[in-house]
Amino acid sequence: MPERRNDLVAGAIFVGLGLAFGAEAWFALPIGSALRMGPGFFPLLLAVLLVLIGLAVVFVPSGAAETPSGPIPWRGLAVLLPAPVIFGATIRGLGLAPAIALIVLITVFASRNVSLRFAVLLTIGLTAFCVALFHFGLGLPIRLFGPWTGPLARLFG
Amino acid sequence: MSDLLANLGLGFSVALHTGNLVFCFFGVLLGTLIGVLPGIGPTATIALLLPVTMSLEPATSLIMLAGIYYGAQYGGSTTAILINLPGESSSAVTAIDGYQMARQGRAGPALAAAALSSFFAGTVATLLLALFAPPLAAVALRFGPPEYFSLMVLGLVSAVALAHGPILKAIAMIVLGLLFGLVGSDLYSGMQRFTLGFYELAEGLNFVAVAVGLFGIAEILRNLENEQNRDLVIRKVTGLMPTREDLKRIVGPVLRGTTLGSVLGVLPGGGAILAAFAAYTVEKRVSRTPEIFGKGAIEGVAAPEAANNAGAQTSFIPMLTLGIPANPVMALMIGALIIQGVVPGPNVVTSNPELFWGIIASMWLGNLMLMLLNLPLIGLWVRLLTVPYAVLFPSIVAFAAIGIYALGSNSFDLYTLALFGGLGYLLVRLGCEPAPLLLGFILGPMLEDHLRRALIISRGDPMVFFERPISAGLLIAAAVVLAIVFAPNVARKRAEIFTEEG
Numbered sequence: 158m159p160e161r162r163n164d165l166v167a168g169a170i171f172v173g174l175g176l177a178f179g180a181e182a183w184f185a186l187p188i189g190s191a192l193r194m195g196p197g198f199f200p201l202l203l204a205v206l207l208v209l210i211g212l213a214v215v216f217v218p219s220g221a222a223e224t225p226s227g228p229i230p231w232r233g234l235a236v237l238l239p240a241p242v243i244f245g246a247t248i249r250g251l252g253l254a255p256a257i258a259l260i261v262l263i264t265v266f267a268s269r270n271v272s273l274r275f276a277v278l279l280t281i282g283l284t285a286f287c288v289a290l291f292h293f294g295l296g297l298p299i300r301l302f303g304p305w306t307g308p309l310a311r312l313f314g
Numbered sequence: 315m316s317d318l319l320a321n322l323g324l325g326f327s328v329a330l331h332t333g334n335l336v337f338c339f340f341g342v343l344l345g346t347l348i349g350v351l352p353g354i355g356p357t358a359t360i361a362l363l364l365p366v367t368m369s370l371e372p373a374t375s376l377i378m379l380a381g382i383y384y385g386a387q388y389g390g391s392t393t394a395i396l397i398n399l400p401g402e403s404s405s406a407v408t409a410i411d412g413y414q415m416a417r418q419g420r421a422g423p424a425l426a427a428a429a430l431s432s433f434f435a436g437t438v439a440t441l442l443l444a445l446f447a448p449p450l451a452a453v454a455l456r457f458g459p460p461e462y463f464s465l466m467v468l469g470l471v472s473a474v475a476l477a478h479g480p481i482l483k484a485i486a487m488i489v490l491g492l493l494f495g496l497v498g499s500d501l502y503s504g505m506q507r508f509t510l511g512f513y514e515l516a517e518g519l520n521f522v523a524v525a526v527g528l529f530g531i532a533e534i535l536r537n538l539e540n541e542q543n544r545d546l547v548i549r550k551v552t553g554l555m556p557t558r559e560d561l562k563r564i565v566g567p568v569l570r571g572t573t574l575g576s577v578l579g580v581l582p583g584g585g586a587i588l589a590a591f592a593a594y595t596v597e598k599r600v601s602r603t604p605e606i607f608g609k610g611a612i613e614g615v616a617a618p619e620a621a622n623n624a625g626a627q628t629s630f631i632p633m634l635t636l637g638i639p640a641n642p643v644m645a646l647m648i649g650a651l652i653i654q655g656v657v658p659g660p661n662v663v664t665s666n667p668e669l670f671w672g673i674i675a676s677m678w679l680g681n682l683m684l685m686l687l688n689l690p691l692i693g694l695w696v697r698l699l700t701v702p703y704a705v706l707f708p709s710i711v712a713f714a715a716i717g718i719y720a721l722g723s724n725s726f727d728l729y730t731l732a733l734f735g736g737l738g739y740l741l742v743r744l745g746c747e748p749a750p751l752l753l754g755f756i757l758g759p760m761l762e763d764h765l766r767r768a769l770i771i772s773r774g775d776p777m778v779f780f781e782r783p784i785s786a787g788l789l790i791a792a793a794v795v796l797a798i799v800f801a802p803n804v805a806r807k808r809a810e811i812f813t814e815e816g
Contacts, residue, residue, distance in 0.1 A: 164480075167744040171486045178493050181508055186500075192774030196500035196507055199762040203493050210486040217482065227539030234739070237531060237711065238732045244715045245728030253716075260715055264708040267538060271704050283709055287716060295369070297720050 164214055171211030179204030236267040252303035252310065253292060258284045322444060325671030329679050334377050337370065338676050341378035342683045345385020350393055350695045351706060356386035357642045357749070358533050361525040362710060364650060365717025372654040373669045377676040379650055380630075383643055384677075387626055388432060388684055391619055392695055395424045405622065407590040411607065411614030418610050423556040425692060427564055427612050428619040429685050430556075435572040435620035436681035439627030442576055443634075444674050447663070451635040454660035459767035460778050464788035466761050469638045471792040473753050475799045483746045491751035494519060495758020502766065514726035521649040522721060523730040524755060526714045528748040529642075531735025534707045536742060560612050567597050567617035575624030580631050580640070593621035627677060634670060635660055637760075642749040645756045653721075 182188070182197040182204055189195025240263045248256040262280045265271055291297045302309040328334060348359040363382050367375040387405070394405040395412035408428065415424040457465070474484045497508045498518030509515035556564075574596065575589040597617040598607045607614050629640040637658030639645035651658045656666060663670050688695070718727050738748050772778030780786045 163744045167483060167486075167741070167746055170741075170744070171490065174490060174493070178508065186505060186507060187503070190774060191769050191776065194502075194766045194769065196503050196505045199765060200493060200496050200507065203489050203496075207486060207489045207493065210482060210489060214480075214482050214486060229743075230535055230538035233535050233538035234736070237535060238736050240711060241531075241715050241718075241728040241732045241735075245719065245725035248719055248725065257712055257716065261708045261712050264711045265704060267534075267707065268704045275704070279705060279708060283712060287712055291716055291720070295366075297716070299720065299723070 161218070164218070168211045168213075168215030171214060172208050173211075175204045175207030175211055179208065230267070232269060233267040236263060240264045247305075248299065248303075250303045250305035252301050252306060253297070253299045254284060254288050254301050255303075255306060257287045318444060321448075321667070321671050322675060324667060325444075325673075325675030328373060328668045328672030329377065329675035334374050334672065334676065335679070337367075337374050337378040338381045338680050339683055341381025342385040342680050342687060345382035345387075346389040346392075346684070346688065346695065347385075347698065348382075349386030349389025350698050351389075351701070355390060355533075356383055357646070358529040359386040360643055360646050361522070361529045362714055362717070364522050364525070364646060365714075365721050367650065368653060368721055372651070372656050372666070373672045375650060375654060376647065376669065376673050377680075379647060380673055380677055381680045381683075383647075384432075384436070384623070384626060384680055384684060387623065388429070388688060389695070391428045391432075392425065392688075392692070393699065395428065395615070396421060396696060397699060405590070405618075407594045407618040407622075408615055410594070411609075411611045414608065414610035415612065415615065420610065420612075423560050423612065424615050426556050426689065427560065427616045429688055431564065431568045431571065431616040431620040432623040433681050433685045434568055435575060435624040436627055437678060438572050439576050439579070439624040440674060440678045440681070442628060443631055443677070444671075447631050447635050447670075447674075450631065451660040451663045454636050457660070457784070458782070459764040459771065460782050460785040461788065463761065463764040463768055464779055464785040464792070465636060465638060466757050466764070468788045468792040468795070469632075469640075470750075470753060470757065471795050473641075473750050475795050480745060481799055483744075484750045487741070487746050487748070487750040488754040491754020491756075492758040492761060493754075494524070494751070495755040496762065501759070501763065512726065514724060518759075519755075520718070520722065520724070520727040520730050521653070521755070523718050523727040524734045525646055525649070525752060526718065527731045527734025527736075528738035528752060530710060530714055531731065532738030532742055532748065534710065535735070535739040537703065537707070556612070563612055564616035566600075567593075567613040568620045570596055570600075571617035571620030572624045575621030576628045578621075579625030579628035589621040589625035590618035593617040623681075630673070630677070633658070634662060634673070637662075639753060639756060642752050645753050648756055 178200055182201040186197030186200070187195035188197045188201060191198075240260050243263065244256055244260040247259060251259070258280050261283045262276060265276045265279055288301065292299070292301055300310070302313045304310050329338065344363060345356075345359060348362070349356060360379060360382055364379070367378050370378065390405040391408045391412070393399045394409035395416050398409050398413035412424045412428070415421065470488050474481060474488065493508075495518070497515055499505070499516050500507055506516060571589075571593040574593050578589040578592060594607075594614060594617060597613050598604050601607065601611075601613060603611075626643075629644055632638045632640050633644040633647055637648060637660075639648050648658045651662075656662065656669065714731065715728060718731055719725070721727065741751075742748060768778055769776070778785075779789060
């Protein structure tokens, strides 16, 4: 029964996260008393509650209808989740324009039906649009070309 | 009465200020633009556009966000009517009869009925907000920490009642959200909590990154699940104006829908959705021709549209007067206020009257613009539906990334975005709605703060929550809500409603 499998996994996640939060609250933070609550008091309370509810999710059938969902978009996950990370890691060094081009070029391939030509055209168009809007329009204080781009940085930076 | 007029006068002078008027217009336009795009509801729209408004003045940014909100709401009904694809849950009801009308070639009157009912309901609800918010805020000013704590508990419990899907999972999501909200420095001791050694987390997880991850990125992933069945056949919209007969038929439904929506919208936990359903059910029951419902009854479009717009408007009451979000959209608004340096709560009326009354006045103006904008531009919105998804989602991701980086020039916020995008998708897939998590995330630090203060006042005695009458009343209300939700027949009915809707 796939529905129960969902409950089991969700419950396990709740229990796991509850234990993780609870462990730090218990071992690393002063708990204090109800009168003088330490930084660990409220989190510990919540963590215990989360573990208990997690267990209830595992053992009590929810009885709700399973929402139909399609196949897991592995390609989308593999592309969409790293994209912001790459953007974050490169924006300082590359600057706004190359970082936008990079994130667009990466994310467009989350879809299965795009051609290389389409990807390149969209990258150029969207980068130009974003630079016009955010750099020239809204005046964001991010350098257009960062130090990693060498001569471009000296020209436009 | 003269106070009300003076206050509304102040509000309109703020709202009609050229800059604010322009941003209200842009908000409505952008909100409709993005709300029309299939699969992106108001919550995701606001989350995505939040960074854009951050550089504005507090009043202007809230006015623009409010504009985005009702724009997105209206955009959602447009897609519901034209292609049977509600952009958000509260317009799911509109799709039932609206889409049937569109199939019979009456898309024009359906869209016009939706716009007119929304405008009327919005006007009434805005007036109610202006009337009732200040006295409520005056009462709330006497609230101490125990009352606030109990009020937030009631808000969180009600959020569970109206969340989709299994109740236990919704409660777990709230608790998880509360815990994520506590990440960062402890206010009292300055100790780092749950930062895993990252100094970037000292100020907590970035709220916008969490919201955009949970609602934006996760939603894109959800849409990528069945990418192939996205080719849509769109009929040409002709003959916009409803006939005299149509107008006569919608008067009653609009009045009843507005009343229901205004009352239910104040309830914490997403009143607009409930309001739309309730209004539809009521109309079907009072109608002399219930058999035409589901087959293109204009009453079935007008009533829920009036109800959800009224509800959307009155849900600002608890947000503006108590600082308690009634739904995820209001949670985002509170987040926006906090980022702007305004402390949400009953003090807003007195400390920022221009903000408070400006928002109220701009709501009415926004609704007016919405009507003037949408009816003539309907052709444009229809064409927008044909934008391929492969253009759409890279734009959304790029905008979100730039916006979030621009907020604090902090690369770490983008890692947060990716993390919560993945977590949000995983949890949605496992049948857990992300909305309660976001509510918990916002309320976590406030809840802890009020709990600590209440217990310091009472010298550590937890009975303080039951000894003070208002606090006790709120906790009893929370217990009643929980009991009702867990009662077997209500639980079954609730499951039915949300299945029907999904």
